[in-house]
Amino acid sequence: MNESMLFTDADNLALAKRCRGDFPLLSRQMHGRPLVYLDNAATSQKPQAVLDALQYYYQQQNANVHRGVYQLSEEATSAYEGARARVQRFINAAGVEEIIFLRGTTEAINLVAQAYARPRLQPGDEVLISAIEHHSNIVPWQIVCRQTGAQLRVIPVLDSGELDQAGFAELLSPRVRLLALTHVSNALGTINPVKEMIAQAHQQGIPVLIDGAQAVPHLRVDVQALDADFYAFSGHKLYGPTGIGALYGKRRLLEDMEPWQGGGEMIIQVSFEHTDYNQLPYKFEAGTPNIADAIGLAAALDYVDNLGLEAIAEQEQQLLDYGTQALQRVPGLRLIGTAQHKAAILSFVMEQAHPHDISTILDRCGVAVRAGHHCAMPLMQRFGIAGTARASLALYNTRDDIDVLVDALHEVVRMFGAPMAEGGQ
CATH class of the missing domain: 3.90.1150.10 (Aspartate Aminotransferase, domain 1)
Incomplete structure (x- = not known):
C-alpha cells in the first residue's frame, strides 16, 4: 500500500x-469488553440469514431426501439439491454433478487421496505438495504414499512466505502423479498463483487438487477458469455452518473413480454378489447427507453474493x-x-x-x-x-x-x- x-x-x-x-x-x-473477533481463518461467525435457514428447515421441512414419495421429503430434496446448484454457480462448475457434499475440506482431500490417487500410485511415483500446506493437505498424502510406495515431495517456501517457483518447476517431472496445493495459506495469508501453477502441471499431464478453504471467503473462485481438476472448501469459514463443505471434481475424473465409502444412497442395485453404484454425485455421498447444513451453506453463499x-x-x-x-x-x-x-x-x-x-x-x-x-x-x-x-x-x-x-x-x-x-x- x-x-x-x-x-x-x-x-x-x-x-x-x-x-x-x-x-x-x-x-x-x-471479560466485560466488547468482543473483537479475529479468528475467522479458523471459523467465521454466522449471519442471521444462515441461522434462519437452519431453523426453517428443522421447523418446516425436516425429512430425509431423495427417496421419500411424500411432499415433505420432496420439499427437503428440492432445498438440498438447490443448495448443490447454488454451490455450482458460486464456483462456476460446469454441472451440478461435479459438486459433492462432504463434511469439509479435510474429508474432500481424503476422498481424492483414497478414491483417485491410491489406485493410480505405484512405487517410484510422486505426490507434490508445498511447504505452506495445512496438515489436512499433508497427512492424507503421507498415508496414501505409505499405502502405495509413492514418495511425497515438497515445494520450498521463501522467507517472504511465497512459494519458490523455480523450485516448483524443478520438481515437476514425469514421476509426479498429482499436485496438491493450497490456494491461500491459513497460517501466512499467502495467495498462491494457482492458475499459473495448474497450467505448468497440466503441461506435463499432472492433475491438480486445490485446497480452497481459505480462498473462497475472500476471492472470487472460478474453477473452470483455474482449470482445477479438484477444488475443495469448507462452509464454516464462509459464514456457513460447520460440518458441511464441497468437493468439485471434473466430471470425467469423478466418473472414473471408485466410491470411497459404501452404504445407502450411493447405490442403484445391491445383491450379495454384486452392487451397481449410483450416478454422480451420489456415488460419493453414502448415507443420509447433512441436509440442514447444506441448506445453511446456500444461505451463506446468497449472503456473500448479495454483499x-x-x-x-x-x-x-x-x-x-x-x-x-x-x-x-x-x-x-x-x-x-x-x-x-x-x-x-x-x-x-x-x-x-x-x-x-x-x-x-x-x-x-x-x-x-x-x-x-x-x-x-x-x-x-x-x-x-x-x-x-x-x-x-x-x-x-x-x-x-x-x-x-x-x-x-x-x-x-x-x-x-x-x-x-x-x-x-
Missing part, C-alpha cells in the same frame, strides 16, 4: 459497519494494509508472512511473549485471536518458530477492531517489558 494512503472516518470500511448487525454473536462481551465478493475483497485488503502498518509499530513484534499477494491474515510473533501468552492477554481485552502452529507444523519449523499469534479478518471487521488489537498488544508489551534494543545491556 502507498504509505500516503489516508483512512478517514467517512471510508472506515462502511461495508463492515453496515453488516455487523447481521451477526448476532458479535454483540457479545468477553459482493469483490467489495468484500477490497474492504479486507484495506484493512489488511491498515493492520500491517499498525502492527509493525508495536515494539518487539515481527510479522511472519510478507508475501506481495496476501489474504487478510496477520500472523506474528513478539520477542517478549509466547503466542499462547499473547492470546491469553488479548482475550482479557476482548480480542479473540488464534495462537499456535495453525495445523502447519512443518511451516513453523521452516521459520524456526514454535508458532504464531494470528489475527484473521473477515467482512465484518473494522479499523476499530485493529485499533483495539493494537492497544491490547501494547498491554502485552507493558506486562512483559519492551524488547532490549540491539546492542543493549
